[in-house]
Amino acid sequence: MSENKQQWGSRLGVILAVAGSAVGLGNFLRFPGQAAANGGGAFMIPYFTALLLLGIPLGWAEWAMGRYGGRKGFHSAPAILGVMGKGKIARYLGVLGVLIPLGVYFYYVLIESWCLGYALKYLTGGIGIADGQPISDQIASSSAHFATYTGSKGDGSVFDLSGGLMSTLLVAFVLTVIANVWLLFRGLSGGIETFCKWAMPAMAVFALIVLVRVLTLPADATNPDQNVVNGLAYMWNPQWDKLGDPGAWMAAAGQIFFSLSVGFGVIINYASYMRKKDDVVLSGLTASATNEYFEVAMGGLITLTAAFVFLGLSLTTLPGGTFGLGFQTLPVVFAHMPLGNAIGAIWFFMLFLAAITSSLSMLQPTLAFIEEATGMKRRAAVALVVGISLIGNAYVMWFSKDLTVLGTIDDWVGTFFIVVLALVQCIVFGWVFGIDRGIEEAHHGAQMRIPKVFQFIIKYVSPAFLLWMLFNFVRDVLPKWIENLGANPTARNAVFFILLVILFLVVMTAIGEKRWRAQGRDVDGQLPAQD
Ligand code: PFF
Numbered sequence: 353m354s355e356n357k358q359q360w361g362s363r364l365g366v367i368l369a370v371a372g373s374a375v376g377l378g379n380f381l382r383f384p385g386q387a388a389a390n391g392g393g394a395f396m397i398p399y400f401t402a403l404l405l406l407g408i409p410l411g412w413a414e415w416a417m418g419r420y421g422g423r424k425g426f427h428s429a430p431a432i433l434g435v436m437g438k439g440k441i442a443r444y445l446g447v448l449g450v451l452i453p454l455g456v457y458f459y460y461v462l463i464e465s466w467c468l469g470y471a472l473k474y475l476t477g478g479i480g481i482a483d484g485q486p487i488s489d490q491i492a493s494s495s496a497h498f499a500t501y502t503g504s505k506g507d508g509s510v511f512d513l514s515g516g517l518m519s520t521l522l523v524a525f526v527l528t529v530i531a532n533v534w535l536l537f538r539g540l541s542g543g544i545e546t547f548c549k550w551a552m553p554a555m556a557v558f559a560l561i562v563l564v565r566v567l568t569l570p571a572d573a574t575n576p577d578q579n580v581v582n583g584l585a586y587m588w589n590p591q592w593d594k595l596g597d598p599g600a601w602m603a604a605a606g607q608i609f610f611s612l613s614v615g616f617g618v619i620i621n622y623a624s625y626m627r628k629k630d631d632v633v634l635s636g637l638t639a640s641a642t643n644e645y646f647e648v649a650m651g652g653l654i655t656l657t658a659a660f661v662f663l664g665l666s667l668t669t670l671p672g673g674t675f676g677l678g679f680q681t682l683p684v685v686f687a688h689m690p691l692g693n694a695i696g697a698i699w700f701f702m703l704f705l706a707a708i709t710s711s712l713s714m715l716q717p718t719l720a721f722i723e724e725a726t727g728m729k730r731r732a733a734v735a736l737v738v739g740i741s742l743i744g745n746a747y748v749m750w751f752s753k754d755l756t757v758l759g760t761i762d763d764w765v766g767t768f769f770i771v772v773l774a775l776v777q778c779i780v781f782g783w784v785f786g787i788d789r790g791i792e793e794a795h796h797g798a799q800m801r802i803p804k805v806f807q808f809i810i811k812y813v814s815p816a817f818l819l820w821m822l823f824n825f826v827r828d829v830l831p832k833w834i835e836n837l838g839a840n841p842t843a844r845n846a847v848f849f850i851l852l853v854i855l856f857l858v859v860m861t862a863i864g865e866k867r868w869r870a871q872g873r874d875v876d877g878q879l880p881a882q883d
Contacts, residue, residue: 372709418623449617503752725864
């Protein structure tokens with residue numbers, strides 16, 4: 353049996369914890385960045401299609417698999433996929449379900465600490481953008497601040513304590529790590545669940561304040577077209593001609609996975625602490641719906657709209673991507689609005705809350721895996737997880753020039769491996785465990801039934817979609833990434849680093865398998881689960 357038995361305190365608690373994992377920087381930074389990069393409204397059709405064909409059905413599969421695995425006393429993706437997928441192949445592919453949360457944590461928590469650092473700066477007077485300069489100068493000074501603060505101007509520069517600025521990042525980082533470790537150590541119900549229960553509503557209130565401020569922004573007197581309505585139109589008017597662009601579909605599906613925390617091994621882990629009679633179908637849908645509310649109604653309305661009202665269509669030529677809008681463009685907008693510093697502080701603190709409920713969900717699967725594989729006591733396992741994650745953080749922080757390591761890990765772990773793991777989960781659930789058995793399992797204790805069409809979707813449509821994505825990756829994306837590795841030693845080392853982590857996890861899985869067999873447990877899922 354599992355050595356350290358943990359359980360959720362309440363149904364609302366588990367829903368908020370999963371929603372907390374889902375709602376994060378992906379909703380407020382990545383989503384608007386992806387939408388802007390893929391033509392605004394053009395992005396939304398592939399996005400909602402991917403939600404229906406991948407996000408929601410695979411989310412249900414993960415909830416059901418996690419709860420089933422939990423009944424066999426397993427909590428980590430390798431063990432659970434081994435049971436559901438009946439053997440070694442699925443078990444070792446399940447290593448991805450620990451690698452992804454852990455690897456994403458290496459850089460995610462850093463961004464989380466930028467948010468805390470920016471919030472603290474706004475509380476103490478802002479980031480020093482002088483109003484009255486031309487906009488382009490203001491953007492330049494905001495970008496320069498970002499580059500210095502995050503170390504993207506040079507390797508090791510974050511650790512240069514000679515300027516006061518850098519040390520604020522380190523202070524924010526230390527505070528962020530302490531918060532994560534403390535909540536993780538307090539345990540599932542006492543730490544993660546309790547925190548999510550107050551952080552989620554607080555986040556909603558803060559996001560609403562920023563949203564109302566943005567939607568009531570007056571139009572620029574000299575450019576009356578730069579108004580809220582046109583800003584919304586930029587984001588929401590569909591552009592049908594973009595539908596044939598495979599890049600937009602890949603980006604949309606990647607966003608759905610990243611945002612919903614589906615395809616990561618996180619939901620499998622969280623659901624494994626549920627009981628057989630606990631509902632997973634409505635809970636899964638509620639958590640996904642909560643995520644979509646924050647993503648589309650908050651993330652999608654705040655950043656782009658605010659940037660558009662102040663900057664108009666030149667927005668498309670500004671620092672874009674995941675960080676450009678949130679960290680470089682919005683500070684310029686805040687500098688112009690009344691009470692801008694207060695709104696800036698609320699915005700970045702809200703991002704910090706959103707991020708911490710997500711980063712906790714990246715540590716818990718790793719912790720569960722280490723406890724389960726080695727039989728270590730909780731305290732020792734927490735120490736090991738903290739040690740490993742600090743090595744990863746330090747690595748990303750030191751090699752900060754152009755954020756190359758961060759970007760490389762995000763590409764391989766946070767984008768490519770997710771598709772692979774999602775495909776593995778889909779095949780294990782729909783084909784090896786069997787779709788009929790899988791749906792029956794999901795329906796135990798369920799407060800709504802999974803509509804029949806989703807059986808077909810999970811078995812055929814989702815894997816076909818994922819295979820198409822994999823094909824596109826192999827044909828169009830990976831060759832470019834690999835070519836880049838040849839030219840860029842920092843990126844190459846980052847890939848070696850990832851391989852090293854994979855090796856470590858594989859060895860741990862082997863150790864775990866041996867232990868579980870010695871304990872006479874049903875490692876290969878030959879027996880039905882007990883109630
Ligand atoms: N879903 C989170 C977000 O949208 O920011 C990100 C995330 C959570 C990634 C959990 C990975 C993970 F394991």
